[in-house]
Amino acid sequence: MAEANSYPSYYHEPEVVKESIFKGSEALQKAPEIVGVPTGIEGLDDLFFTLKEEKGKLKQVPLGGIPKYSVFNLTGVNDTGKSLMAEQFAVEQARKGEKVAFITVETPANFVISSIKYRALAMGYKFEDFEDNIILIDAASHSKLRENIPDLLATLAYAIKEFKINYTVIDSVTGLFENKEMMARAIVRRVYNFLKKWYQTAILISQKRSGHEELSSEAAGGYAVGHIVDGTMVVAKELIVSQYAARMYKAKLGDLIRLFRIDGCRMSGHDTKTHFMEITETGLVRILGPLGE
Numbered sequence: 001m002a003e004a005n006s007y008p009s010y011y012h013e014p015e016v017v018k019e020s021i022f023k024g025s026e027a028l029q030k031a032p033e034i035v036g037v038p039t040g041i042e043g044l045d046d047l048f049f050t051l052k053e054e055k056g057k058l059k060q061v062p063l064g065g066i067p068k069y070s071v072f073n074l075t076g077v078n079d080t081g082k083s084l085m086a087e088q089f090a091v092e093q094a095r096k097g098e099k100v101a102f103i104t105v106e107t108p109a110n111f112v113i114s115s116i117k118y119r120a121l122a123m124g125y126k127f128e129d130f131e132d133n134i135i136l137i138d139a140a141s142h143s144k145l146r147e148n149i150p151d152l153l154a155t156l157a158y159a160i161k162e163f164k165i166n167y168t169v170i171d172s173v174t175g176l177f178e179n180k181e182m183m184a185r186a187i188v189r190r191v192y193n194f195l196k197k198w199y200q201t202a203i204l205i206s207q208k209r210s211g212h213e214e215l216s217s218e219a220a221g222g223y224a225v226g227h228i229v230d231g232t233m234v235v236a237k238e239l240i241v242s243q244y245a246a247r248m249y250k251a252k253l254g255d256l257i258r259l260f261r262i263d264g265c266r267m268s269g270h271d272t273k274t275h276f277m278e279i280t281e282t283g284l285v286r287i288l289g290p291l292g293e
Helices: 024-030 082-095 109-122 143-147 149-163 181-197 224-228 243-249
Strands: 048-054 057-062 071-076 100-104 134-138 167-171 201-207 231-239 256-265 275-279 285-290
Touching: 071 082, 071 181, 071 224, 082 100, 082 109, 082 167, 082 201, 082 231, 082 285, 100 109, 100 149, 109 134, 134 149, 143 149, 149 181, 181 201, 181 224
Parallel strands: 071 201, 071 231, 100 134, 100 167, 167 201
Antiparallel strands: 048 057, 231 256, 256 275, 275 285
C-alpha cells in the first residue's frame, strides 16, 4: 500500500499509442510530393535541389524554390533584409493567386501592408490585382494573440479554413517569446507542429542577439528555432574596417557587406556556400554569387 501511494497524483501507467506507429510504406502513402516554391527573391531559388536516378546514377535536379510544405527559419540581426525577404515571398505567392497568412507580431497591420505594397511595386507588380490574397493577422495590436499561443493558432486555423491558405509568414516568431525566452523551445515546437498539421509552407523570422555569431543559426531563445524547423536561412552584414577584410571580400574600407547562407534543410539538398547578398536601392533582396568566386 505504501509503494502505490508514493507516486505523484498526475502519474499514470505507461500507455501504448498504437495510432503513432506506421510502417515506412504506410507513412510514404501520406507523404506529400516535394516540389519547389519560388520565393520571388532573385538568386535564391537556384540554391535548392533534389536527387533523381538516371541510368543507375544520381543526378542533382534544381528544385526551383524552397521545398513545398517546409517551415523555414530566417534569422539575422537587425537591418539584414529578413522582413524584405518575407515580404517578397508573400508578394510572389499572392501574385500567383495563392492565399498567404502574414502574422505581424512587431508592426501593426496597416503599416505592414504599406510595406508589402511597396515591395510589390518594386517587383514590378500591380498590387491592387492581388492585394486581398494577403491575409494579415495583427498580433502587434492584439496582445491576446501575441501573449497566448492557443488564441493565435486558433485564429490562424480559422483564417486557413476561411481563406484556404497554404502559405504563412510570421514576423517575428521571436516576438512570441520576447519576455519568456525559457519557453522559446516549447512555443516554437507548438507553432511548428501546427504549421505541419495544416500543410503550410512557412517562413518564421527570428532575431539574433548582437553577441551571436553572425552566420550561425542561433537566435534569441538559443538554438530553439533552428533545431525544430525544417531549415534555416541566415543573413548577416559586416562593415569593412580592415585591409584584410577588404581584400577577402574584394571591397573597400567603409563598405557594408551583406552575406547569406542556408544553414541546413532536411527536406531537400541545398547549396552550402556562403553567398554575397544585396539590398537594392528599391528595397529588394538579391542573392549573389558565393564567396571566393
